Amino acid sequence: MSTTDIAKRVHDHNWKLDPIIRSLLDTDIYKFLMQQLIWKRYRDVDVTFSLINRASSIRLADDIDEGELRAQLDYARSLRLGKKEWIWLAGNTFYGKRQIFAPEYLEFLRDFQLPPYELSKADGQYQLEFHGPWTHTTMWEIPALAIINELRSRSVMKTMRRFELDVLYARAKAKLWSKVERLRAFPDIKIADFGSRRRHSHLWQDWCVNALKEGLGPAFIGTSNVLLAMKSDLEAIGTNAHELPMAMAALSNTEDELRRAPYRVLRDWQELYDGNLLVVLPDAFGTASFLRDAPDWVADWKGFRPDSADPVDGGEEIIAWWKSRGEDPRDKLIVFSDGLDVEEIERVYTHFRGRVHMSFGWGTNLTNDFQDCAPQPTDDFDAISLVCKVTQVNGRPAVKLSDNPEKATGDPAEIARYLRVFGEAGRVKRPVLV
Amino acid sequence: MSTTDIAKRVHDHNWKLDPIIRSLLDTDIYKFLMQQLIWKRYRDVDVTFSLINRASSIRLADDIDEGELRAQLDYARSLRLGKKEWIWLAGNTFYGKRQIFAPEYLEFLRDFQLPPYELSKADGQYQLEFHGPWTHTTMWEIPALAIINELRSRSVMKTMRRFELDVLYARAKAKLWSKVERLRAFPDIKIADFGSRRRHSHLWQDWCVNALKEGLGPAFIGTSNVLLAMKSDLEAIGTNAHELPMAMAALSNTEDELRRAPYRVLRDWQELYDGNLLVVLPDAFGTASFLRDAPDWVADWKGFRPDSADPVDGGEEIIAWWKSRGEDPRDKLIVFSDGLDVEEIERVYTHFRGRVHMSFGWGTNLTNDFQDCAPQPTDDFDAISLVCKVTQVNGRPAVKLSDNPEKATGDPAEIARYLRVFGEAGRVKRPVLV
Numbered sequence: 001m002s003t004t005d006i007a008k009r010v011h012d013h014n015w016k017l018d019p020i021i022r023s024l025l026d027t028d029i030y031k032f033l034m035q036q037l038i039w040k041r042y043r044d045v046d047v048t049f050s051l052i053n054r055a056s057s058i059r060l061a062d063d064i065d066e067g068e069l070r071a072q073l074d075y076a077r078s079l080r081l082g083k084k085e086w087i088w089l090a091g092n093t094f095y096g097k098r099q100i101f102a103p104e105y106l107e108f109l110r111d112f113q114l115p116p117y118e119l120s121k122a123d124g125q126y127q128l129e130f131h132g133p134w135t136h137t138t139m140w141e142i143p144a145l146a147i148i149n150e151l152r153s154r155s156v157m158k159t160m161r162r163f164e165l166d167v168l169y170a171r172a173k174a175k176l177w178s179k180v181e182r183l184r185a186f187p188d189i190k191i192a193d194f195g196s197r198r199r200h201s202h203l204w205q206d207w208c209v210n211a212l213k214e215g216l217g218p219a220f221i222g223t224s225n226v227l228l229a230m231k232s233d234l235e236a237i238g239t240n241a242h243e244l245p246m247a248m249a250a251l252s253n254t255e256d257e258l259r260r261a262p263y264r265v266l267r268d269w270q271e272l273y274d275g276n277l278l279v280v281l282p283d284a285f286g287t288a289s290f291l292r293d294a295p296d297w298v299a300d301w302k303g304f305r306p307d308s309a310d311p312v313d314g315g316e317e318i319i320a321w322w323k324s325r326g327e328d329p330r331d332k333l334i335v336f337s338d339g340l341d342v343e344e345i346e347r348v349y350t351h352f353r354g355r356v357h358m359s360f361g362w363g364t365n366l367t368n369d370f371q372d373c374a375p376q377p378t379d380d381f382d383a384i385s386l387v388c389k390v391t392q393v394n395g396r397p398a399v400k401l402s403d404n405p406e407k408a409t410g411d412p413a414e415i416a417r418y419l420r421v422f423g424e425a426g427r428v429k430r431p432v433l434v
Numbered sequence: 435m436s437t438t439d440i441a442k443r444v445h446d447h448n449w450k451l452d453p454i455i456r457s458l459l460d461t462d463i464y465k466f467l468m469q470q471l472i473w474k475r476y477r478d479v480d481v482t483f484s485l486i487n488r489a490s491s492i493r494l495a496d497d498i499d500e501g502e503l504r505a506q507l508d509y510a511r512s513l514r515l516g517k518k519e520w521i522w523l524a525g526n527t528f529y530g531k532r533q534i535f536a537p538e539y540l541e542f543l544r545d546f547q548l549p550p551y552e553l554s555k556a557d558g559q560y561q562l563e564f565h566g567p568w569t570h571t572t573m574w575e576i577p578a579l580a581i582i583n584e585l586r587s588r589s590v591m592k593t594m595r596r597f598e599l600d601v602l603y604a605r606a607k608a609k610l611w612s613k614v615e616r617l618r619a620f621p622d623i624k625i626a627d628f629g630s631r632r633r634h635s636h637l638w639q640d641w642c643v644n645a646l647k648e649g650l651g652p653a654f655i656g657t658s659n660v661l662l663a664m665k666s667d668l669e670a671i672g673t674n675a676h677e678l679p680m681a682m683a684a685l686s687n688t689e690d691e692l693r694r695a696p697y698r699v700l701r702d703w704q705e706l707y708d709g710n711l712l713v714v715l716p717d718a719f720g721t722a723s724f725l726r727d728a729p730d731w732v733a734d735w736k737g738f739r740p741d742s743a744d745p746v747d748g749g750e751e752i753i754a755w756w757k758s759r760g761e762d763p764r765d766k767l768i769v770f771s772d773g774l775d776v777e778e779i780e781r782v783y784t785h786f787r788g789r790v791h792m793s794f795g796w797g798t799n800l801t802n803d804f805q806d807c808a809p810q811p812t813d814d815f816d817a818i819s820l821v822c823k824v825t826q827v828n829g830r831p832a833v834k835l836s837d838n839p840e841k842a843t844g845d846p847a848e849i850a851r852y853l854r855v856f857g858e859a860g861r862v863k864r865p866v867l868v
Contacts, residue, residue, distance in 0.1 A: 005439060163648045167611050173604035177809060214597045215809070375611060375649070 020143075020150045020202060021076040024112065025085050025227040027142040028196050029094070030238035032226065036105045037244070037272055039135045047134035047247055048392035049141060051126060051148070052409060054385035054432055059124030064151045069126070070119065072147045077114045086110060088230050095235075095276045114140055129391075138243060141388040145197040148386060149368065153200045156380040164375045171373035172200075176208060176366070179342045180215035189349055190359040191216060192237040193223035194337055195367030198383055198434060205367045209234070212366075221359060237361070239277050239305070239335075240269060242400055243390045245284040249418070250393035258421050262290055266298060278302045279335055285401045285418055287314060288426030291321045299325035303333030303357070309403040310430065311336050311348045317426070319356060329356040337361030339434050341369075364434035383434050406432045454577075454584045454636060455510040458546065459519050459661040461576040462630050463528070464672035466660065470539045471678070471706055473569050481568035481681055482826035483575060485560060485582070486843060488819035488866055493558030498585045503560070504553065506581045511548045520544060522664050529669075529710045548574055563825075572677060575822040579631040582820060583802065587634045590814040598809045605807035606634075610642060610800070613776045614649035623783055624793040625650060626671040627657035628771055629801030632817055632868060639801045643668070646800075655793060671795070673711050673739070673769075674703060676834055677824045679718040683852070684827035692855050697729055704735075712736045713769055719835045719852060721748060722860030725755045733759035737767030737791070743837040744864065745770045745782045751860070753790060763790040771795030773868050775803075798868035817868050840866045 038045070053060055081089070086109065094100045101109075115136040120127045128144060130137040157165060183189060193212060199205040209228050212220040222235030229236035248261035262284060270278060278301040282290040287309060299322060306314030315336075319329045334356055336348055345360050352358055370381035389409050390398040399410030399418045405427055408415055472479070487494055515523070520543065528534045535543075549570040552563045562578060564571040591599060617623060627646060633639040643662050646654040656669030663670035682695035696718060704712060712735040716724040721743060733756060740748030749770070753763045768790050770782055779794050786792055804815035823843050824832040833844030833852045839861055842849055 163644060167607060167645075170604040170607035171611065173601060174608035177601050177605065210597060211601075214595075 017071050017075060019075045020072050020147045021079065022202075023085060023227050024079050024081050024114075024139075025089075025230060026146070026196070026202065027139065027226060028194075028224040028238050029226050029229070029236035030224065030240055031139055031142060032089070032101070032109075033238065033273065033277070034240055034244060035135060035138055036101060037268055038138060039105055039108055040102075040272070041268055042247070043133065043135050045134045045247065045251070046132060046392075046394050047137050047243070047390055047398075049130040049137050049144075049243075049388050050391040051128040051144060052387050052389055053125055054387065054406075056125070058384050060148065060152065061121045061124050061126050063155045064126070064148065065155075066119070066121065066126075068151060069147070072151065073117050073119070073144070076143045076147065077116070080111065080113055081109055085230070089226075092230075092236075097275070100273070108135075112136075112139070114143065117144075128388075134247065134393075141243075142197050144388050145386055146199060146202070149198055149383075150201045152384075153370075153381070156374075156378070160374075167375040168370070168373050172204070172370050173207070173211075175369060175373065176211055177215065179366075180211055182342050183216060183219070183345065186346070186349055187219060189216075189219050189345070190221045190357075191219055191345070192221050192359060192361050193225065193228075193366060194238075194361035194363040196225045197388075198364040198386070199367035200370060200381075206231070208367050224361070237359075239273075239279040240265075240281060242281060242284045242307075244269075245281075246390045246398045246400055247393045249285065250390075250396045250398040255421050258418070259293065263293075263295055263298065266301070270301070276302055276333070279333065280304045281307060282318070283308045283314075283403045285399075285422040286425065286427055287317060287403050289422040291317065292425075294321075296325060299327050303335060305335040305337055305361075306403075307338045308407050308430075309426070309428070311338065311344065312351050314403070315348070315352055315356070319352075330354075331357075333357040333359065335359050335361055337363065339364070339432070341365035368434075385432050385434055401427070403427055404430045404432065406430065451505050451509060453509045454506050454581045455513065456636075457519060457661050458513050458515050458548075458573075459523075459664060460580070460630070460636065461573065461660060462628075462658040462672050463660050463663070463670035464658065464674055465573055465576060466523070466535070466543075467672065467707065467711065468674055468678060469569060469572055470535055471702055472572060473539055473542055474536075474706070475702055476681070477567065477569050479568045479681065479685070480566060480826075480828050481571050481677070481824055481832075483564045483571050483578075483677075483822050484825040485562040485578060486821050486823055487559055488821065488840075490559070492818050494582065494586065495555045495558050495560050497589045498560070498582065499589075500553070500555065500560075502585060503581070506585065507551050507553070507578070510577045510581065511550070514545065514547055515543055519664070523660075526664075526670075531709070534707070542569075546570075546573070548577065551578075562822075568681065568827075575677075576631050578822050579820055580633060580636070583632055583817075584635045586818075587804075587815070590808075590812070594808075601809040602804065602807050606638070606804050607641070607645075609803060609807060610645055611649065613800075614645055616776050617650060617653070617779065620780070620783055621653060623650075623653050623779070624655045624791075625653055625779070626655050626793060626795050627659065627662070627800060628672075628795035628797040630659045631822075632798040632820070633801035634804060634815075640665070642801050658795070671793075673707075673713040674699075674715060676715060676718045676741075678703075679715075680824045680832045680834055681827045683719065684824075684830045684832040689855050692852070693727065696724055697727075697732065700732060700735070710736050710767070713767065714738045715741060716752070717742045717748075717837045719833075719856040720859065720861055721751060721837050723856040725751065726859075728755075730759060733761050737769060739769040739771055739795075740837075741772045742841050742864075743860070743862070745772065745778065746785050748837070749782070749786055749790070753786075764788075765791075767791040767793065769793050769795055771797065773798070773866070775799035802868075819866050819868055835861070837861055838864045838866065840864065 090106050115132045118129045130140045193209050209223050222237040223229050224238045226236050244265040245262045248265050252258040252261050280301055304318045315334050322329050340362050364383045368383040397411045397414045399414045402408050524540050549566045554561045564574045627643050643657050656671040657663050658672045660670050678699040679696045682699050686692040686695050714735050738752045749768050756763045774796050798817045802817040831845045831848045833848045836842050
């Protein structure tokens with residue numbers, strides 16, 4: 001008999017859309033942690049998020065069909081939390097704690113949907129913006145990036161034949177597994193998947209997460225992706241992001257308020273969370289000024305996530321600061337998460353081993369490394385540096401300085417004003433690869 | 435709705451056997467070419483084929499369950515040519531010629547089934563023998579080897595989990611594709627798949643053949659496997675094997691008849707076939723003596739297939755002999771087929787380029803290279819040197835000397851007698867890898 005499933009074949013003909021985002025949990029856990037804070041304290045603040053393609057030579061609007069992009073964004077907007085998803089969020093332990101999400105916030109989530117988007121084209125790029133209450137626009141960051149990255153992968157794969165795709169994925173799997181084997185040389189390492197936003201595709205991220213689970217055992221501590229954490233019974237990993245200090249800074253009415261904005265965020269945060277969730281992201285307006293002006297209680301936090309300095313330099317700076325505040329770095333945690341690949345993980349881990357707890361949030365080079373995998377040579381699979389950043393807060397411009405001027409975002413005049421307040425100390429240009 | 439095909443799932447529970455050999459065409463074309471000759475001229479000769487595991491440290495009877503082996507052999511015995519298979523054999527062109535198989539031989543094939551086997555165990559090895567008419571026992575060689583090799587692969591994979599198998603095949607695909615990419619550097623090369631007997635599995639050989647077809651284009655000239663040739667519209671490639679001179683030699687009543695046996699085979703052959711099918715396999719009793727004593731008409735044949743000497747030395751010896759007989763090697767063909775892998779193909783091709791036509795029959799290292807592919811290190815996938823050879827002809831012992839004493843088979847006293855007749859010239863020990 002024929003083994004072709006005729007109903008499936010006919011159904012496949014009828015496919016209108018292969019949705020990229022199929023669940024509101026297909027995002028990073030830090031978005032929920034931040035959303036709860038925003039919902040509790042800043043629910044009246046309007047924040048605009050904007051897509052920024054740092055790789056301006058990649059003309060996304062030429063590669064990705066606008067109709068397909070709209071269909072994917074519209075589909076994501078149609079989603080609500082499923083019943084079992086909601087139950088899992090309410091009942092799961094995060095970082096060993098039950099009920100990290102308050103009942104009132106969970107009620108808010110029950111009917112949550114992604115807000116409208118604004119999409120246009122200019123100069124071969126998409127202008128994609130999300131205007132509205134911060135509580136809502138914040139949730140677009142990860143799905144918007146995941147949609148665009150996956151549509152880009154799909155556009156490259158559209159012309160590939162069945163056999164070429166087979167070789168492509170075989171090589172990508174072989175490549176990732178070789179990385180896993182290298183990391184096995186460090187059984188005490190702690191690796192987390194941070195690759196949702198830049199992933200090649202949802203299914204591929206799923207495969208990568210399973211590869212780490214299979215290959216690294218307890219050295220794989222979890223994934224930032226809430227849906228995959230639920231699916232594979234893993235820890236959902238993450239804390240907070242630049243949008244918090246950026247919004248606080250934009251809301252400041254005086255230079256003094258602006259200077260204190262990064263610490264005000266931390267105060268808010270520690271009223272909601274504790275333990276391993278107390279991880280400082282110090283580089284929004286430069287790590288050097290952050291550390292110089294930090295109140296003493298910041299040294300009580302569990303750790304730091306340096307995100308734009310060279311990781312060895314950045315880590316040393318933080319360790320020295322802890323020591324200057326009388327803290328023992330061996331009780332502390334540094335989360336490395338900026339453009340890592342295996343070589344860099346090995347270098348940083350070997351450098352700091354025994355001096356501080358470390359974990360590695362491995363992103364783009366985990367979930368989107370297809371270099372030299374296509375059977376016909378192409379650079380179309382190279383991941384691009386695409387972000388979705390806060391650009392306006394209650395109508396005021398938002399700024400990120402970063403330790404790396406290449407990662408700065410915002411209006412040049414505003415950047416200049418911020419630089420006057422926070423200073424230029426420690427800012428070093430480094431190429432932004434991913 | 436559930437996307438599980440319930441009927442399929444239940445059917446899978448009911449599986450008694452996943453047959454390895456599912457068609458009498460799942461063998462090498464040279465078996466049919468030889469069988470036609472045997473059927474025409476030697477249909478009363480009884481020949482015993484015996485399994486010989488040159489890798490005696492691999493205890494096959496420990497790895498492979500006897501019940502499974504019997505079930506596979508029994509299943510193969512139940513097969514007859516399907517109607518469309520028979521039509522294809524009758525109607526296809528081989529080496530550009532129609533009706534290479536005579537109508538009477540095709541009638542004989544119509545009801546052909548594999549004959550009985552004898553199976554026992556000794557010292558951790560299987561004693562597997564096929565007694566009976568040569569016309570029938572000859573057809574067991576490839577299916578018997580393919581069955582044992584695939585059962586061995588399956589025994590290793592039995593304990594592997596879904597994810598490990600995924601990595602295994604991803605790596606094997608990536609590895610083979612890297613070989614394909616290396617061979618692409620030589621667009622004028624001619625590569626054929628000769629990997630049926632030693633293949634990891636039928637499905638894997640199928641993948642490998644498709645990889646060569648996709649990757650090499652016209653440089654991939656075909657496959658020895660008749661079923662895959664039919665399935666993928668490829669040329670079926672092959673000529674003859676050692677069993678012909680071995681049987682002729684064993685039937686010889688005098689030393690003079692023995693000395694002339696290798697040429698008698700060729701006389702028989704050229705009465706049936708011509709063109710590119712006239713390829714001499716010179717090493718059954720040593721290439722040096724074969725060339726020294728060869729009648730002049732042997733130099734008219736299209737080519738040689740050196741099968742046990744170093745390919746560069748063996749090729750040079752043949753080229754020198756052609757020249758000594760007044761032939762231009764640039765009109766001639768050498769088929770290399772002994773334990774090749776990419777490095778060796780590159781070395782030999784580069785050495786002889788422009789001096790002689792060449793083709794490469796790529797076997798074990800094409801269809802069974804799983805070294806370093808398993809996610810947990812193991813040498814259980816290493817291919818072993820397993821052959822199925824003529825051991826008796828009408829009750830008389832059969833012998834192969836080969837250019838490499840490590841590949842000799844037969845009773846030591848008989849080997850000594852053959853060596854007195856054919857001499858030791860040119861015989862050099864080389865490790866037998868596959």
